[in-house]
Structures are given as C-alpha cells and as structure tokens.
Amino acid sequence: MSALLRFAAHTVGTLEVPDEVSLIYTISGCPLRCPGCHSAELRDASQGEPLDPETLAATLRRYRGLATCVCFLGGEWQPDGLVALLREARRHGFATCLYSGRNSVDDRIAAELDYLKLGPWVAALGGLDQPTTNQRFLDLRDGRDLTHRFRRPTDAAALRPAA
Ligand code: SF4
Known part of the structure; x- marks a missing residue:
C-alpha cells in the first residue's frame, strides 16, 4: 500500500488538544467503520x-508562532506515511497528536507522539466529553490520562456560585 496519505481538510482549533493551538488534519480513508461514524464520507x-x-x-x-501542535485525525493505517509526517512536525518544533479509533497504535507511531486519543466511536458511550466514554486522551510525554480535561461542567457545577 502507498505510504502517501491524503487529507480532506485542515483547520486550526483549541479544543482537540488541551493547552495547545492545533493545526488539525483530517486524513481520508479510515477503515474502522464505527456504527454512526461522523465522517463516513471520508x-x-x-x-x-x-x-x-x-x-x-x-x-x-x-x-x-500561531499554532503549537499538529493533530492528525486518523492516518495510523499507513504507519510509514504518518511517522514521516510526525517527524517533520517535530523537526519544525511542533508538538504532535493523533486521534485514533483503535485501542492501541504501532510503537513506531507512539514514539513520535506527544498526545494520543484512543478508542472507537461508540454512540451509546459518547465522546471524550462524556463520563461514560470508552475513549482516552493521553499525554505520552509523562503518561498522564487527560481525558477529564474534555468533560463539560455538570449543570449543577455550572450553576454553583464562584467562591
Ligand atoms: S474511527 Fe472515527 S472516522 Fe474512523 S470509522 Fe470510527 S468514527 Fe469514523
């Protein structure tokens, strides 16, 4: 299989990776077929x-100077191509992140990552912002699980007066 990846879009966002301004590439060709996939057209x-x-x-x-991180939404199905892109991002001084629908990734890919989101989309469990989620967001630099950073405040917490 060719190592050349293709992207359907790139945007800049602050929600995908805590404390980073991310240049986000949506990679075409996810093979996982999660029921209810939000990007089936890709x-x-x-x-x-x-x-x-x-x-x-x-x-x-x-x-x-504008973005601090490069975040790939997918691409792990072509590890050679993805590793080359991650190395290039680091070479330019950017942190690196992968959003994967799998529960683990190739060690060669993990070695080039600062952040990693794991887990398929399961509609009944919800995404990273839900307490029931099966997904995890990890800081691979120190092994911390940062999934809690995506949680929305509960209604009760939002209504509580500030101290
Ligand atoms: S991992 Fe994401 S893009 Fe891939 S099939 Fe599942 S929901 Fe869709």
Whole structure:
C-alpha cells in the first residue's frame, strides 16, 4: 500500500488538544467503520489532497508562532506515511497528536507522539466529553490520562456560585 496519505481538510482549533493551538488534519480513508461514524464520507482513501512531509513543512512554516501542535485525525493505517509526517512536525518544533479509533497504535507511531486519543466511536458511550466514554486522551510525554480535561461542567457545577 502507498505510504502517501491524503487529507480532506485542515483547520486550526483549541479544543482537540488541551493547552495547545492545533493545526488539525483530517486524513481520508479510515477503515474502522464505527456504527454512526461522523465522517463516513471520508472512507475513500483516494479523496482529498496528498500530504507528504514537504507539503506539511510548507504549511508549518506559515503557522510557526500561531499554532503549537499538529493533530492528525486518523492516518495510523499507513504507519510509514504518518511517522514521516510526525517527524517533520517535530523537526519544525511542533508538538504532535493523533486521534485514533483503535485501542492501541504501532510503537513506531507512539514514539513520535506527544498526545494520543484512543478508542472507537461508540454512540451509546459518547465522546471524550462524556463520563461514560470508552475513549482516552493521553499525554505520552509523562503518561498522564487527560481525558477529564474534555468533560463539560455538570449543570449543577455550572450553576454553583464562584467562591
Ligand atoms: S474511527 Fe472515527 S472516522 Fe474512523 S470509522 Fe470510527 S468514527 Fe469514523
């Protein structure tokens, strides 16, 4: 299989990785088929723009000083291509993150990551912001589980007067 990944979109966001401004790439071709997938239209790995280290580097130069992290939504199904992109991001001084629908990733990929979200989408359990979620968000630099950072305040907490 080709190591060339394709992306359907890239955006900048602050919600995907705590305390980071992330340049977020949505990678085409997720093979997992979670029921109720929010991105079913992206299953075709041939759609979107090619993304190689040179293409990424050109974008990173534009976002230097604006973004602090590069976050890939998928791409672990092509480990060689993803590792090359993660190394390029680090080479430019960006932190790295992967959102994976799997429960573990290849060690070669994990070695290039600062942050990792694990777990498939299960509608009955909800995403990272739900206390019932099966998903986990990890800081691989120190092994901390940061999933709690995505929780919304409960209604009761939101109504409680500030001390
Ligand atoms: S991991 Fe995400 S993109 Fe892939 S099938 Fe599951 S919900 Fe869809």
